[in-house]
Amino acid sequence: MSTTTHHIPQGHVDFVGAGPGDPELLTLKAMRAFEMADVVMHDRLISEEILALAGKTARLVDVGKAGFGPSWKQSDIDALLAETALTGARVVRLKSGDPTVFGRLDEEIEAVEAAGVTWRIVPGLTAASAAVAGIGQSLTRRGRNSSVRFLTGHDMKGFADHDWAALARTGEVAAIYMGKKSARFVQGRLIMHGADRATPVTLVENASRPDQRVLATTLDKLPTDLAAAEMDGPALTLYGLAPRDAAQALTQLNKEFA
Ligand code: SAH
16 A cells, blocks of 8 residues: 655745845845745835835735724734745745844744744844944944943833933933834933933934934934924934934034133
8 A cells, every 4th residue: 555645835934124124235035035935924114125025926915003094913913924824835024124123023933833833033134223324323332332222112001111220321322113202201211310411312214215314313302303303204213322423523513612
């Protein structure tokens, strides 16, 4: 008696970082994952150029959460990911920036794993890296800050609390994600914990994209300047950093008036 082996289609999920928007900041690994994918499930923040590359051979599925409009529940995304992979499809789960930074990655990995589907993470360039490059600064600098924090402005419970006293010390740097709505809250907490009102704060909207905009302000003026700037794209708040040009000009001015 002969035995027949049935080929069971094996699905797979790649959690891929799309970077901050400039397609040239995609990794070669991300590009390869696109080429092998049957389905690409993506978020709202992914740029058109990147979607065009991802969707060349694969089917695109938008699971983005659109502000206050109709949105996907995280549990629905988890279920759809597992279901799609179980049909034997190779799925790319495309997330903006690096999937491991404020990307709700663990929930999705758990869902995929529970379904017995294989997966891997393809890292991407996080928004903080692109934003700081856009203002010609470093996230860390000898003699200024030997650590940098990645913070979120709000979490599931509302505005997110942090170690404000530590952050309020001179020279500290933080990259604040999703920080527009919480700008006034962050400002209040930091000042309450002794931060200098003149601490530089820079917002980089649409970092790495052709429509990148930089708003250089101070902790003192953050909420008012931000409101006046009417930023509607994704923006990263760099606390403790000014654009290099402005910082240099200021040192020059101080020297002249000293
Ligand atoms: N995983 C992403 C972050 C997702 S949270 C990453 O690693 O970059 C979404 C937040 O990221 C936005 O609210 C914004 O603060 C930031 N962000 C994402 N793309 C951005 C971009 N191109 N420019 C500025 N900020 C960006």
